[in-house]
Amino acid sequence: MQRRTFISRILASSFVVSLGGYIPGTFANAFITKQALRSLPAFLDTLLPEDEAPSSSRLGIDKYLVEHAASIENYLRLLQLGCQWLDQQASAGNNVEFWQLDPQEMEGIVTTAEQAPEGLIQRMFFDRVRADAFTFYYSNPDSWVAIGFAGPPQPGGYLDFAAPPKVKR
Amino acid sequence: MSRGDYDVVIIGSGAGGGTSAWALSKAGLKVLLLEAGPRFDPFGDYKLDTPEWERPFPNKINPAGRQVFAEMQPLAEKWKHLRSWNHLSGRLNKTDRRQSFGYHHVLGVGGSSLHFTGEAHRMNPASMQMKTRFGVAADWPMSYQDLEPFYAQAEDVVGVAGPAQDSIRPRSKPYPQKTHPKSYASTCLEKGFNKLGMELTNNALAVLSSPTDGRANCNYCGGCLRGCPRRDKGSIDVTYIREAVATGNCEVQSGCTVNMIQTGSNDTVKGVHYHDGKDNRFVDAPLLIVACGAVETPRLLLMSQNASAPHGLANESGELGKNFMETLLWTSSGLHPEPMGSHRGLPVDSICWDYNKPDAIPGVIGGCRFGPSQAESDLVGPISYANRVVGGWGRGHRDKMKQTFGHVLSLTGIGESLPNGNTFVSLHPSEKDAFGRPKAYIHSHVDEMATKRIEFMRNTCREVLAAAGAGEIFEEFSSYDIFSSTHVFGTCRMGSDPQTSVVDPWCRSHRWRNLYVVDASVFPSTGGGESPGLSIQALALRAMNKIINSSVEYSTVRNSEYL
Numbered sequence: 001m002q003r004r005t006f007i008s009r010i011l012a013s014s015f016v017v018s019l020g021g022y023i024p025g026t027f028a029n030a031f032i033t034k035q036a037l038r039s040l041p042a043f044l045d046t047l048l049p050e051d052e053a054p055s056s057s058r059l060g061i062d063k064y065l066v067e068h069a070a071s072i073e074n075y076l077r078l079l080q081l082g083c084q085w086l087d088q089q090a091s092a093g094n095n096v097e098f099w100q101l102d103p104q105e106m107e108g109i110v111t112t113a114e115q116a117p118e119g120l121i122q123r124m125f126f127d128r129v130r131a132d133a134f135t136f137y138y139s140n141p142d143s144w145v146a147i148g149f150a151g152p153p154q155p156g157g158y159l160d161f162a163a164p165p166k167v168k169r
Numbered sequence: 170m171s172r173g174d175y176d177v178v179i180i181g182s183g184a185g186g187g188t189s190a191w192a193l194s195k196a197g198l199k200v201l202l203l204e205a206g207p208r209f210d211p212f213g214d215y216k217l218d219t220p221e222w223e224r225p226f227p228n229k230i231n232p233a234g235r236q237v238f239a240e241m242q243p244l245a246e247k248w249k250h251l252r253s254w255n256h257l258s259g260r261l262n263k264t265d266r267r268q269s270f271g272y273h274h275v276l277g278v279g280g281s282s283l284h285f286t287g288e289a290h291r292m293n294p295a296s297m298q299m300k301t302r303f304g305v306a307a308d309w310p311m312s313y314q315d316l317e318p319f320y321a322q323a324e325d326v327v328g329v330a331g332p333a334q335d336s337i338r339p340r341s342k343p344y345p346q347k348t349h350p351k352s353y354a355s356t357c358l359e360k361g362f363n364k365l366g367m368e369l370t371n372n373a374l375a376v377l378s379s380p381t382d383g384r385a386n387c388n389y390c391g392g393c394l395r396g397c398p399r400r401d402k403g404s405i406d407v408t409y410i411r412e413a414v415a416t417g418n419c420e421v422q423s424g425c426t427v428n429m430i431q432t433g434s435n436d437t438v439k440g441v442h443y444h445d446g447k448d449n450r451f452v453d454a455p456l457l458i459v460a461c462g463a464v465e466t467p468r469l470l471l472m473s474q475n476a477s478a479p480h481g482l483a484n485e486s487g488e489l490g491k492n493f494m495e496t497l498l499w500t501s502s503g504l505h506p507e508p509m510g511s512h513r514g515l516p517v518d519s520i521c522w523d524y525n526k527p528d529a530i531p532g533v534i535g536g537c538r539f540g541p542s543q544a545e546s547d548l549v550g551p552i553s554y555a556n557r558v559v560g561g562w563g564r565g566h567r568d569k570m571k572q573t574f575g576h577v578l579s580l581t582g583i584g585e586s587l588p589n590g591n592t593f594v595s596l597h598p599s600e601k602d603a604f605g606r607p608k609a610y611i612h613s614h615v616d617e618m619a620t621k622r623i624e625f626m627r628n629t630c631r632e633v634l635a636a637a638g639a640g641e642i643f644e645e646f647s648s649y650d651i652f653s654s655t656h657v658f659g660t661c662r663m664g665s666d667p668q669t670s671v672v673d674p675w676c677r678s679h680r681w682r683n684l685y686v687v688d689a690s691v692f693p694s695t696g697g698g699e700s701p702g703l704s705i706q707a708l709a710l711r712a713m714n715k716i717i718n719s720s721v722e723y724s725t726v727r728n729s730e731y732l
């Protein structure tokens with residue numbers, strides 16, 4: 001490996017999409033419904049809620065994800081089915097869609113997806129979307145300050161590298 | 170291109186090829202440097218100043234399409250503690266057999282130096298007589314003293330910064346650059362080493378500590394593995410090749426894939442057939458230097474078999490492709506309770522040589538070294554932390570990201586790899602690459618002694634991290650269950666005896682008088698974890714020096730007497 005690139009490649013999500021220039025595409029919309037597009041941001045915000053940093057949806061991660069999914073076979077279908085599953089879970093108790101639930105209820109449904117057996121749609125949806133959401137979210141400088149990361153590494157470098165870190169938490 | 174255009178053709182532009190091009194073009198020879206990969210622009214290709222900086226090195230060609238791995242050994246229950254794992258994803262190799270997840274070398278002008286950490290190591294003299302001393306591998310057919318002037322020359326060209334004292338590897342002159350300070354995280358690791366009675370010393374690095382020759386000094390961004398946009402890292406493209414081209418005697422052609430070496434009369438090679446991205450070409454090679462690395466070099470020589478070389482070119486001994494030595498390593502990564510800012514600083518700014526001698530590990534032949542490895546483990550950015558260190562989701566995830574970022578300490582041991590009969594490179598009988606050439610067929614087996622060496626590295630990494638206060642291990646990576654290609658060696662063994670080696674002590678084929686192999690494939694043994702780049706450069710400088718200074722050989726090349 002090359003060990004150097006290998007480790008991250010097998011552990012992290014695919015990191016293959018440009019982060020710039022998202023344009024809502026008719027191609028993507030043909031494979032994913034408006035209803036699903038309503039619940040996807042809520043799902044992503046449950047994974048990455050707002051704190052000192054903006055939430056996932058405020059950084060536009062849902063849009064990046066749909067664009068990314070359009071470039072990978074069956075990914076849009078996975079998003080569609082995953083969001084349908086979220087809405088089905090939401091409507092079972094409340095006759096509402098996922099995005100209309102309160103945060104605790106959303107977390108309960110997301111936990112169910114996370115704990116589902118491997119191979120089920122909801123688990124595949126959770127695993128894949130979480131990994132990609134992390135990649136997109138933590139590629140955004142607005143997510144960095146809260147965790148004490150002052151990057152990117154260049155052009156400034158880390159001239160304080162020999163001193164204890166000074167970043168306030 | 171026609172006969173007589175060049176005095177020398179070099180295949181491969183990494184440490185061996187780039188260094189050879191430098192030496193020969195400086196001496197006035199006309200050099201053609203053929204490289205299968207593309208050129209990289211440090212200012213444009215390396216994105217360390219953008220939000221996307223955490224992407225891996227921006228390979229333009231995937232080298233994986235050139236190799237196939239034979240099925241590897243079943244994994245033994247008694248060594249289950251040596252398997253790779255992550256606390257979130259479980260075992261990294263989910264199968265019951267050792268696996269390869271790819272062959273990760275860079276195809277490009279400069280070769281894998283483009284993404285190396287800059288380590289610039291000399292061999293430990295004690296590791297150069299493994300056959301005589303221990304009955305394993307083969308002896309280097311020269312002494313450390315023979316190589317020393319060329320090590321010093323190489324250090325000057327690339328700009329090596331290192332410690333003032335080195336009691337293991339005698340020096341004729343100081344390093345050309347002042348050593349780099351250790352990062353804060355490394356000083357914390359050092360405390361762990363010291364508690365165990367071990368020493369963590371400054372590493373020798375081809376990374377500028379002061380501006381030199383139009384190259385900036387390092388600003389400690391830690392991004393060496395993603396390509397250095399400042400050119401302070403002494404990769405081959407910004408040092409040897411840049412200077413070679415500046416002589417006016419060296420032409421670099423990228424995107425050129427060599428298909429075959431054609432032989433001539435009187436035990437000489439005539440030239441090479443290659444594809445330049447558009448057309449098939451042939452170029453005469455009065456002197457031919459092959460420098461494609463320990464997998465691609467034997468592959469090319471085996472592919473070049475003909476009636477006068479029925480078992481492959483330069484394979485009169487039958488040793489071509491054998492004696493393959495790979496990277497034996499162990500990495501443990503743990504969390505320190507205090508913030509370390511461990512994403513800062515040079516990737517391997519320090520190193521422990523305490524177990525580097527071949528008899529240093531109790532009960533095991535072959536040594537090892539240890540060094541910090543947050544950057545090599547790719548644990549320096551938020552994405553890696555989120556996916557591999559923290560996991561989870563929601564507010565718990567976010568809170569833990571805040572508590573954890575910058576706390577990782579990683580430690581890696583890299584050990585001696587010794588040849589065994591089950592580890593070799595051949596041609597795959599049926600699979601072809603995009604050019605219709607047989608793929609390299611890599612056979613790899615970790616034997617009992619190698620496994621014990623890995624076990625020693627595991628135990629030591631864990632002990633040091635615990636002593637440094639980072640005993641909460643969350644991930645370990647092992648070459649026991651996953652093949653590692655970081656450093657590969659040995660498939661064109663160098664030696665004095667034509668019956669047991671492929672090239673002579675000057676890297677020249679025993680039979681083919683104008684054919685040289687100058688890369689890590691000539692290494693008779695690997696050393697105890699030393700990075701091979703500087704030794705490849707020193708071997709190349711020594712071999713080229715012989716050519717330049719040999720009036721017979723030099724005039725022969727110039728007059729194309731071989732043709």
